Amino acid sequence: MLNRVVLVGRLTKDPDLRYTPNGVAVANFTVAVNRPFSNQQGNREADFINCVIWRRPAETLANYMKKGSLIGVDGRIQTRSFEGQDGKMVYITEVVADSVQFLESKGSSQGRGGQDSYSPSPGFQQNQNQNQNQNRNQNQNQFNDNPFSDNGEPIDISDDDLPF
Known part of the structure; x- marks a missing residue:
């Protein structure tokens, strides 16, 4: 059996951090996740998922993280119940997160101007370009040092040398 949830969305409000009587930290938060389609009026709707x-x-x-921060959540769905003040059973379904990934740098969700897309900070882009250049240089060096590279001569392999 499998119970796995992966979400990417924005916090609808600041996480609510509390502590149990034993001192264990617990945070409740809600993630707004856009649906992959538009409604009849052409607007995109979102699901608000408690975590x-x-x-x-x-x-x-x-x-x-604070309201509006873009996060990724990895976890599982869990349903719990308790008796409410009116004596009726209350059922709650929520995502119990195993991990939360921060998908944008601190403060980059400010001034988004209603944009739905994520754009990394300029420093992130610069570091990413430097890493790509380093990887490209390493790949060129590996290619030049390859003892099995083709030097223009035919390869002498008999059928007995092949593993299949």
Whole structure:
């Protein structure tokens, strides 16, 4: 059996960090996830998914992310129930997050102007370009040092040398 959830969306409000009587951190948060299609009026709708995360990741989420932050959530769906004040059973379905990834740098969601796309900070783009250049240089060096590269001569291999 499999119970796995992966979400990418924006926080609808600041995470609510609390502590159990035993001192264990727990954060509740809601993620707005756009639906992959538009409604009849041409507008995109979103689902608002309740999530919970425990211990150190809960503290990290509450300290570094705020309303509007783009995050990725990896976890599982869980349903719990309790008796409400009116005596009726209350059922809650939520995502219990195993991990939360921060998908944009701090403060980059400010001034988005209603944009739906994610654009990394200029420093991120510059570092990414430097890494691509380094990888390209390494690949060229590896290609030049390859002892099995074709030097223009025919390869002498008998059928007995092949593993299949």
